[in-house]
Amino acid sequence: MNCKAEVLQKLQPRVSLGQNSHFDRLLGGGLRLGTLTEILGSRPGDAAAATGFLLGLAARLAARPGKTKAAIIWIGEAFSCREQGELYGPGLALFGLDPTRLVLVQAQTAKDALWAMEEALKCQAPAVVIGELWSTKPYDLVASRRLLLAAQRHGTPALLFLPGLPGAADHLSSGADLRFEIRAHPSVHPPSAGSLPLPGAAAWSVRIAKARFEARVEGIGLDREKFHDVFWDHEEALLRDAVPLALAAFSRERSDRPALARG
Numbered sequence: 001m002n003c004k005a006e007v008l009q010k011l012q013p014r015v016s017l018g019q020n021s022h023f024d025r026l027l028g029g030g031l032r033l034g035t036l037t038e039i040l041g042s043r044p045g046d047a048a049a050a051t052g053f054l055l056g057l058a059a060r061l062a063a064r065p066g067k068t069k070a071a072i073i074w075i076g077e078a079f080s081c082r083e084q085g086e087l088y089g090p091g092l093a094l095f096g097l098d099p100t101r102l103v104l105v106q107a108q109t110a111k112d113a114l115w116a117m118e119e120a121l122k123c124q125a126p127a128v129v130i131g132e133l134w135s136t137k138p139y140d141l142v143a144s145r146r147l148l149l150a151a152q153r154h155g156t157p158a159l160l161f162l163p164g165l166p167g168a169a170d171h172l173s174s175g176a177d178l179r180f181e182i183r184a185h186p187s188v189h190p191p192s193a194g195s196l197p198l199p200g201a202a203a204w205s206v207r208i209a210k211a212r213f214e215a216r217v218e219g220i221g222l223d224r225e226k227f228h229d230v231f232w233d234h235e236e237a238l239l240r241d242a243v244p245l246a247l248a249a250f251s252r253e254r255s256d257r258p259a260l261a262r263g
Contacts, residue, residue, distance in 0.1 A: 012155065015064050017057070018239035023230070026208060026222055027178075031057065034155040035177040036148040040162050040169045042183040042207070047084060047163040049184035052202045054130065054161050055095040056232050056239055061157050062097065062127040063237060070127035072097065073120045075105040077113045080134035084163055094202075096237030101127075110135040114143050121150035121158055128157045134164040136172075144174035169209035179210035185229055185242070203231035203242060 014030035017023045024030045031037065037057070041050040062072050074087070089099040103126075107113035110133045120129045129151075133139055139162075151158045165172060169181035187200035205227040229242035 012152070015060050015157075016238075017060055018230075018233070018241075019236070020241070021230075021239055022228055022241045023206075023208075023239065027211065031060065031157070032177070033061075033157050034152045036144065036151050036158045036160060036175070038160050038162060038172070038174065038176045038179040038210075040172070040179065040181050040209075041166040042169070042181050042205075044166045046166060046182055046184050049202075049204055050161065050163065050182040051084070052095075052232070053180065053182045053204050053206065054159055055092065055097060056202070057159055058128050058130060059096045059237055060239075061159075062101065064127070067127040070101070070125060071103045072101050072128055072130070073103045073105065073126045074130045074132070075107060075113050075116045075120065076132040077110045077134050078106050078108050080132050080163060081106055083134060084132070094234050095232065096234070109138075111138040114138060114147070117158065117160075118146050118150050121147065121156045122154055124154050124156060126156055128159060131158065131160045133160065133162055136162060136165055139174065141173060141175055144176055148175045148177065169207070176210065177212045178208070181207040181209045181227075183207075183227060185231075187231065201231045201234060203229065205229050 012032040012034040014028070014032050016030040021030075039050050039054045039057075041047045058072060062068070062070070087102070087104070092099050092102070105116055107116055113131060113133055117129055117131045120126060147158055147160070160176070162172075169179055172179070183205040185203040185205045187203045189198075189200055207224070207227045208222060209224055211222055230239045231242050233240050
């Protein structure tokens with residue numbers, strides 16, 4: 001990254017991912033706007049978990065001041081949409097995302113999806129632009145650099161989900177600023193479920209596989225091999241570190257209703 005781009009990147013505002021979030025500290029204050037962030041599963045079965053984490057990031061970006069009514073643009077390659085399935089409205093609401101804010105675009109090819117992402121990022125109106133690619137052949141250094149520049153120039157955050165590349169977080173070459181690798185994590189059994197095997201809050205083990213310059217610029221020690229356990233607080237619509245005390249308090253005190261459902 002050249003000096004001009006680095007300065008531009010440093011000036012981008014940040015969005016906190018959660019209260020006293022470990023990721024906020026690692027990223028120097030949160031997720032920067034005007035950046036390209038990649039999300040990959042760690043194993044072939046982690047795509048659903050990675051989608052959930054992606055929704056959590058999107059919810060945080062879409063809840064920032066001035067963007068609470070803005071569109072959330074989701075651009076998916078047709079093959080990936082068939083492999084991964086469609087988005088589920090109640091599931092989106094659990095993450096605090098209003099399904100009526102979503103603009104869904106299905107592109108026939110990955111190349112078309114990348115073009116649509118770049119054009120969407122050139123508009124400052126969306127709260128966030130999300131891409132979903134299964135075929136990554138056209139996603140090279142040039143394509144990723146184009147997305148990054150569009151995001152930087154217009155201050156629109158870009159999230160790119162790559163479900164066809166499980167376990168490739170350390171081998172992908174791109175211009176993205178930030179890359180998360182996601183593993184599914186057992187959720188906390190809610191007391192209200194009694195003996196029923198009902199799932200609790202969404203939880204993940206997350207590794208920051210790439211952070212282009214946060215650690216170097218901010219002086220933060222970032223261990224790229226370490227996975228951090230986090231879960232989604234659906235009542236507050238934020239990430240929480242999955243330390244034992246936080247999990248215990250969450251399972252005792254939280255209702256089963258997401259923030260969006262409570263209005």
